[in-house]
Amino acid sequence: MSSGYARDKPHIAIVGTGSGAFAAAIKAVEGGARVTLIEGGDVIGGTCVNVGCVPSKIMIRGAHIAHLQSSHTFDGIPLNQPRIDRAALVCQQQARVEELRRAKYESILESHPDIHLVRGWARFDDSHTLVVKQQDGSELRVVADNILLATGASPAIPDIPGLKDTPFWTSTDALVAEKLPEHLAVIGASVVALELAQAFLRLGSKVTIMARSTFLSKEDPALGDGLVKAFEEEGARVLLHTLPDSVSHDGQGFVLPSKAGETHCDQLLVATGRNPNTERLMLDKVGVKTGSNGAIVIDDHMRTSVEHIYAVGDCTDQPQYVYVAAAAGTRAAINMTGGDAALDLSAMPAVVFTEPQVATVGLTETQAIEQDIAAESRTLDLENVPRALANFDTHGFIKLVAEKKTGRLLGAQVLAGEGGEIIQTAVLAIRNRMTIKELADQLFPYLTMVEGIKLCAQTFTRDVKQLSCCAG
Numbered sequence: 001m002s003s004g005y006a007r008d009k010p011h012i013a014i015v016g017t018g019s020g021a022f023a024a025a026i027k028a029v030e031g032g033a034r035v036t037l038i039e040g041g042d043v044i045g046g047t048c049v050n051v052g053c054v055p056s057k058i059m060i061r062g063a064h065i066a067h068l069q070s071s072h073t074f075d076g077i078p079l080n081q082p083r084i085d086r087a088a089l090v091c092q093q094q095a096r097v098e099e100l101r102r103a104k105y106e107s108i109l110e111s112h113p114d115i116h117l118v119r120g121w122a123r124f125d126d127s128h129t130l131v132v133k134q135q136d137g138s139e140l141r142v143v144a145d146n147i148l149l150a151t152g153a154s155p156a157i158p159d160i161p162g163l164k165d166t167p168f169w170t171s172t173d174a175l176v177a178e179k180l181p182e183h184l185a186v187i188g189a190s191v192v193a194l195e196l197a198q199a200f201l202r203l204g205s206k207v208t209i210m211a212r213s214t215f216l217s218k219e220d221p222a223l224g225d226g227l228v229k230a231f232e233e234e235g236a237r238v239l240l241h242t243l244p245d246s247v248s249h250d251g252q253g254f255v256l257p258s259k260a261g262e263t264h265c266d267q268l269l270v271a272t273g274r275n276p277n278t279e280r281l282m283l284d285k286v287g288v289k290t291g292s293n294g295a296i297v298i299d300d301h302m303r304t305s306v307e308h309i310y311a312v313g314d315c316t317d318q319p320q321y322v323y324v325a326a327a328a329g330t331r332a333a334i335n336m337t338g339g340d341a342a343l344d345l346s347a348m349p350a351v352v353f354t355e356p357q358v359a360t361v362g363l364t365e366t367q368a369i370e371q372d373i374a375a376e377s378r379t380l381d382l383e384n385v386p387r388a389l390a391n392f393d394t395h396g397f398i399k400l401v402a403e404k405k406t407g408r409l410l411g412a413q414v415l416a417g418e419g420g421e422i423i424q425t426a427v428l429a430i431r432n433r434m435t436i437k438e439l440a441d442q443l444f445p446y447l448t449m450v451e452g453i454k455l456c457a458q459t460f461t462r463d464v465k466q467l468s469c470c471a472g
Contacts (some may be wrong), residue, residue: 009034009114012336013130013142015122015281016150018046019429020313021323022105023329024081024148025115031337036142038132038168040280045105047152047314049170049321049329054100055222056195058093059175060353063202071234073392083273084203087178094176118142127306146308146336149281149296150329153274153314166249167266171196180204181267185256187243189215191352193271194227198354201236208237208263210244210256219413220364222379222397226415230356230395276315291317300342302332310336319348347421347430356396357419361427362411374404380456382416384464387447390404393417398452400426400436402460407435418449425453436460
């Protein structure tokens with residue numbers, strides 16, 4: 001059986017059914033194409049809705065509420081150590097996951113007759129033909145004018161002696177675990193590791209974090225340092241520049257020897273990044289170029305090294321964020337249906353949903369200097385932001401980086417309880433090439449955390465400690 005060129009409409013085959021794939025499918029249909037979606041897994045929707053953004057943020061929110069009950073800073077409101085029913089939390093979480101998968105993915109297939117779903121694992125036969133091995137063992141040949149690869153990524157497992165022989169968790173396992181571990185050890189210190197480590201800590205587990213180097217090692221060092229302090233204040237044990245020499249499991253718990261001594265825990269979470277899902281595709285057969293880790297190399301139009309083959313999302317060398325994948329999918333579809341659309345990531349926001357949150361956009365001061373840009377920066381501690389004082393929570397800072405000659409905003413790094421909400425103001429400022437002076441002259445509502453952006457901009461020319469409240 002085969003699926004070939006349509007006489008009346010161009011045919012686009014998309015491997016994967018995540019956000020990038022669906023954004024592309026919808027846009028391609030709008031552009032006059034018919035689409036075949038190919039999915040090898042049990043459910044559609046990709047990482048974000050099923051095992052990533054949605055369930056993790058629900059878990060983090062629940063942990064935040066538990067933390068507020070037991071550790072808030074307001075006099076007159078009794079502290080309460082909540083009894084956590086983890087199974088009930090997971091049940092509610094997964095119900096919302098299923099609801100969103102239905103609303104945002106499954107229902108779209110039903111309402112778009114030009115989008116057809118094929119289930120099975122795809123590989124290239126030639127540059128226009130995919131062979132899909134279906135669950136019953138049969139093979140379906142899908143022939144298309146253009147092909148989009150949106151196969152996502154899977155948890156990377158480090159090569160630590162003994163690890164693969166133990167019942168460790170990946171983030172997928174951790175999110176649906178119905179029992180809270182008494183002591184959770186976490187290997188990793190980037191986004192997923194830190195978000196889940198703090199969530200389990202706040203739900204009542206003892207947590208030890210083992211980091212190969214520092215927290216968020218690719219970011220401004222002050223962000224990682226601030227998070228370490230916050231985590232330790234909440235009771236986490238943080239071991240920087242420390243990985244286990246080996247991992248073993250005796251049937252009851254894990255043993256992780258390291259230079260810090262032996263760590264004993266009843267559960268281990270490995271969250272050391274994600275590798276692109278490209279091995280099954282047989283990309284070398286058609287000449288699609290990949291990087292050292294298997295990531296598909298693409299340009300700003302989402303084109304691979306083969307003219308009519310495109311790629312988007314976590315399987316590529318672009319940043320692994322769902323909104324990047326979706327934006328890339330839309331633009332890829334435009335390009336596959338005769339248009340010309342590029343993706344500009346120069347003002348791409350990134351958020352780590354710890355508390356305080358880490359939010360960044362643009363260049364750090366070090367990155368600006370590495371690009372031969374004469375830059376300067378200012379850092380505003382949150383004790384200078386009136387809303388933070390009113391919240392009795394001054395953990396963190398706001399840092400702005402500007403070009404010396406023009407004053408143009410180049411980047412922002414935020415460590416704050418609402419960092420993800422604050423950062424978008426800096427994103428828009430960078431996108432519109434605003435200067436520090438223009439930012440400082442804007443009206444910001446009082447009392448808000450985002451007012452800290454204005455106050456930080458003002459520190460380039462004055463001492464904000466000498467200003468009255470909401471001074472213009």
